[in-house]
Every structure is written in structure tokens, then in C-alpha cells.
Amino acid sequence: MVRIPRFGSDYAVPLLEGTSDAVLATGYGHFRGTAEAGARGNFAVAAHRVTHGEPLRDMPSLQPGDEVVVQTARWTYTYELTTGGDDLVVPFTQTWVLDRLPTNPSGGVQPPQRPGQRLITITTCSELFHTDDRMIAFGVLTDKQPTTP
Template structure:
């Protein structure tokens, strides 16, 4: 605070020898500090606004796009020509086309997202995207799906909370496919303790060449081997008939960063064919909510 700010007049505040320049320097320092403080406050507000936009505004925008994608998918299922064999066909899907729905009961009874074809940024702003070239629901190999963890709908925000044997249910036009999260790395040696859980039927550590596949892992973002037909061993897929039917979810890790990738692997355990006579049927696995 300067002498004028204290209420003293210049005559009442004599300045001793050499004090004038010091007072001037002090004022300049205060001005610089004040300016720097204002700059930091402004920068902080800008960052805060960006975070609000990235986390909340993009969520609202993506939620609207996801609703539109779900509505379009349901219309396609209703309007599509009847198929006597009632078998799903996924040929010719264009980037961004919805073709299935995904439910994760452990993350809530309202967890449901339409899965779209492709993993471009535009597609992932709408919802989870299928890695082109990987298997489709229920097919041998690896049905791999990517999703945002923060903002843009954040469909995979909480997949780190999934435990072994938790169900991932995928709905297509004619079927329900049930996958369950595989044993985590620290569970493999003591799986017998959990195998008695009814939800774990069909789930167990896999043998070679799948012995490196676990329920959850964190990898380098350039490690594309996690979505190979045999994760981590892209050259060991063998014939389709020999492949295990898997589902893999990928997202950024940690939150607010793309430094790594969080991976969840699940194995196919149950198929429910839709019955036109009972359109209200829903798999019992959908009731396994937390």
C-alpha cells in the first residue's frame, strides 16, 4: 500500500534520502505481481470453463446424438425385411452406423449404449465404436469396442469398476449375447475360490495361446495386440473354429489423459435367441445390477 493510500498527505510523510527510488520500485513490483495474479486468475477461469465444456457440455451433446442413434437402430430393426433364418448380418456397415446395443448391469440398470461401426473421433462422440476388422457379436475371435472415459458421453468412464464374472450383454436384431469379464491377473492362481459363484459359469483362466488374457490390464496406447483375435499374440489366431469368442473394451487411462489404455477382456458364455412370439423377453443377466 502506498503512502497516499494510508491517508497521509505528501507534506505529512517526509521521504528520507534514497527512499524515493525504493518506493517507486516497490510500486512497480506491486503492479507486476498484481498483473501476474490477474493473469493467473484469468487463465484459471479459462481452464475451468474448458473442463466444464469438455466434461458436461460434450456429455449433453453426445447424449442427444446417442438417443438419435438408438432411435435409428430401433427403426432399422423394425423396418428391416423378415429373415426366415433370423440370423444377424453385419456386412456393409458404414462408419458410424449403429448395429447393436450394449448393457452392463453392474454399472446400473440404466446403463445402455448403442454400438456404432468404426472408431473415428466423430463416431466416438456418439457412443462406443467397433474396431473395424475385429469380430462382431457372438462370432469367434475378438469383438473389440472403444469408448470415451471422460466427456462425449463417457460410456466407459467406470469400466475400471468391473469385476471378474460381471456380465456385458450385447443385443442385436435377432439375439442377446452374454459375455462375462475374465479373471483378473491376481485371481488366476486362486480361481477355485470364486468358481462356485453361479455368475462365473463358463468363466475361467484360459490356456495357451490365451494364457496372457486377463480381465483387466493397462497397456501402452500403441499396443494394438490387445484387440487381436488372440490378444497379445496377433500371429497365433489359428483357424476361426479354434478361436475363443471374446469381447474387449478399450478406453483412455488415467482419466483426463490418453497416456495409457485401460483394457477389459470378457468371454462369451450365453446366447439367447429372440422369439417373435415373446418380444418382451429380456435376459436374466440384465437383473444383475449392483
């Protein structure tokens, strides 16, 4: 489950493995080959801005310091965004954002560049009805707690 307090106290969207159409129709998808939630490296996820519940429709309103809470069966991870929701827009072909330590080849917006970090990368379409570009937000893990029923 993904919770983003800025989007309201009732915001809770399922998180599934993979980024197929079927997965993204349900909620957030975890990019295969990126770190697991809470692990060292880059835990990268995607979700729709429009259709299928519009989980990231308000991504442009995200600000540095906002929390993203990822709840798994065993652990609840809290990430703090280091970039805003619309600080970085890249063509969908820019896969560097999924790297273990995403490093912007243009030298622009990127996560803090410290090896061994536990990062989150959130991706969604930047235009509401066009899919050539992606909005990207980066964050760092700040807390890990056991998930309570």
C-alpha cells in the first residue's frame, strides 16, 4: 500500500509488482529490477495520473519534505521527498531515473548522490492526456517500522 499524506488521510493505493497495464490499472507498480521497498538502492514505482483511480493526478503538488509511506506485510517504510512532483520532467525513454543511484546526465534535478542510499523514485505521465514525458520525484528513506495489523 502507498500512502501520501499530502493527498489526504484516506489516500491509500495498492502496490503491486511490475508495471504492466493490468498492474497499473490497479494502483502503483514496482519496476522489476529496482530495489525492494526499504532496501539499498532505488525503489522505483509508477502510477497513472488519469484513469484507473488517478492515483498521481496531484503529483505536481508534491513538495520536498513530503512523506511517502510504503506499507508491506512486514514493514512500513517512510520516505521523504527531496524533489517536488514536477521539478523533473523527462522523455519516457530516459531510463537513468531507474538506476540504482539515478544520476542526471544533464546535471539537473536528481536525488542526493551518496552510494548505498535507500531511495524512492515515483514516475507518472507529465501531461494529462499524452504519454511521451514523465514527471519524476525522488526521495530518501527516513524510517522503518514493523507493520501493525
